[in-house]
Amino acid sequence: MLIEGDFVLLRVSPYKGIARFGVKEILTPRYIGPFQIIQRVGVVAYRLALPPELSHVYNMLHVSILCECKPDPEAIVQWYDVPIQYDTTYEEVLVQILNRKMKSLRRREIPLVKVLWQHHGVEETTRELEASMEEQYPHMFIS
Structure with missing residues (x-):
């Protein structure tokens, strides 16, 4: 269970129209962050402290696209390398x-x-x- 002050990673998915043997989105989802939880909103939503560069992404997010922050820095993709769209996808x-x-x-x-x-x-x-x-x-x- 996540609480205020915890750090989480935000899942972003590759957006491409490629189907490999009929399966879409063959690349694994990637995570960016870490971002701090400001407030728990309801049962399954959290408000995050996002940087100004991600101001176009709504800061209240569902728990399904969040992941508890892991200390392994190689598992995290820096968000400024990936141009993230409004729906937390990026063009591959x-x-x-x-x-x-x-x-x-x-x-x-x-x-x-x-x-x-x-x-x-x-x-x-x-x-x-x-x-x-x-x-x-x-x-x-x-x-």
Whole structure:
């Protein structure tokens, strides 16, 4: 249970229209913060002390998008690196295609690409369908 004066992290989700094998939002949610709880409002809402740069985000938030602050500084993404929108999402952008791979199934082969995303490290790369990536980012496939 959270109380006034505790520090929490705010969950922000990547917003992109990419579906990998029919599953949206393949990258794990990221957290920014820590922010201090000013007041508990009702049973499941808290008012946070947000900095002026996040003034466009409403400061009364539901408990489902908050996480108790953990002391590991590497688990926290600094909010000024990520342009956060009103609904606490951010636009995910492809930075680089690292390699290509053919996934062999029983009767067919599927071309996949390993993708590096803008606000994620090398350890958080994902495998995406080459056709869908070429459709969304044609400039990355010119060569």
